[in-house]
Amino acid sequence: MKALFCTTHPGPLQGFPPPRRQPYTRSAMTEPRPAVIDFYDRHPINEAQILAALARRGKDPRALSPEDLYEWDQDHYGGLPAIEALARRAAIGPRSSVLDVCAGLGGPARFFARRFGCRVTGVDLHQGRCAGARRLTTLVGLHRQVRMVNADAVSLPFRTGVFTAVVSQEGLLHVPDKGAAIGECARVLMPAGRIAFSDWIATSRLEDGERRRLEEWMAATTLLTITGYRAILARAGFTGVEAEDLSAAWIGVLRERLTMYRAMREDSVARFGQRRYDEYTQLYQFFVGLVEAGKLGGARFSGTAGRGIS
Numbered sequence: 001m002k003a004l005f006c007t008t009h010p011g012p013l014q015g016f017p018p019p020r021r022q023p024y025t026r027s028a029m030t031e032p033r034p035a036v037i038d039f040y041d042r043h044p045i046n047e048a049q050i051l052a053a054l055a056r057r058g059k060d061p062r063a064l065s066p067e068d069l070y071e072w073d074q075d076h077y078g079g080l081p082a083i084e085a086l087a088r089r090a091a092i093g094p095r096s097s098v099l100d101v102c103a104g105l106g107g108p109a110r111f112f113a114r115r116f117g118c119r120v121t122g123v124d125l126h127q128g129r130c131a132g133a134r135r136l137t138t139l140v141g142l143h144r145q146v147r148m149v150n151a152d153a154v155s156l157p158f159r160t161g162v163f164t165a166v167v168s169q170e171g172l173l174h175v176p177d178k179g180a181a182i183g184e185c186a187r188v189l190m191p192a193g194r195i196a197f198s199d200w201i202a203t204s205r206l207e208d209g210e211r212r213r214l215e216e217w218m219a220a221t222t223l224l225t226i227t228g229y230r231a232i233l234a235r236a237g238f239t240g241v242e243a244e245d246l247s248a249a250w251i252g253v254l255r256e257r258l259t260m261y262r263a264m265r266e267d268s269v270a271r272f273g274q275r276r277y278d279e280y281t282q283l284y285q286f287f288v289g290l291v292e293a294g295k296l297g298g299a300r301f302s303g304t305a306g307r308g309i310s
């Protein structure tokens, strides 16, 4: 099969490690869109709805600050305190070179850049979300500090050992081969670089039928237990691994998110139709129910890169 090259990421920016070119196969462009892409094509957190919310607040689009976006551009659980916690685990400071894997619309990436003055590269599989992230980043004037690269977490288009920190929030749940993704994170980190990420975790009580529904409805796949994640982090050479179980705290956070999605009804129906709105709220309710029942939860992992994997 002939390999095509993705050129959707911008050229190298000053101070950023240059990206490698990323091969994509022709089939990826002609076959039906993968479930995860389809899921984010129709996600209620999107660039258009963020801009509409800002307009309703009477914000001038020519005079926006990163803070103006924070209420809407974070697609993870726990809001800004969760990113602060991740930043502490990843030892992010002004001199850090940070990679945010599964960066979405770039909300956390912009937060790191604004809060710490560091450079951040965001990677996301969804081309539209990368483009939206770039536009939002330019709107708030952070385009010299934050760049977005359209790529798959299992095949990062960067040289070995170029980042001081790798972070990720609620994104790896979509990646079928989490071992490959964590291996790539280890590869692109400098020796003694830090990884910190949060993700869904399964418990032994999660049933096969429930796993299947999460995969079919939310493109959530191969969900790991805390022990499973510890094993792949160790295999990738990370040491001093810490795992914090966030499941209890997530119950309240997720109930609030369900309320937030319901409050976005008018915009979501206008954009994706009543049927998709109903479907999304129903599947989110199912997801929250699994967390309430202790079948699914979340955890924050952190560790230090070793000398790399052989």
Ligand SMILES: C[S@@+](CC[C@H](N)C(=O)[O-])C[C@H]1O[C@@H](n2cnc3c(N)ncnc32)[C@H](O)[C@@H]1O
Binding pocket: 036, 040, 073, 074, 075, 076, 101, 102, 103, 104, 105, 106, 107, 108, 123, 124, 125, 126, 129, 151, 152, 153, 154, 168, 169, 170, 171, 172, 174, 175
């Ligand atoms: C729930 S969003 C999280 C976005 C962001 N981390 C945040 O906190 O706002 C998950 C993101 O993961 C991305 N994603 C899914 N699979 C991916 C993959 N294999 N490689 C890179 N990004 C991926 C999706 O496109 C989506 O934007």
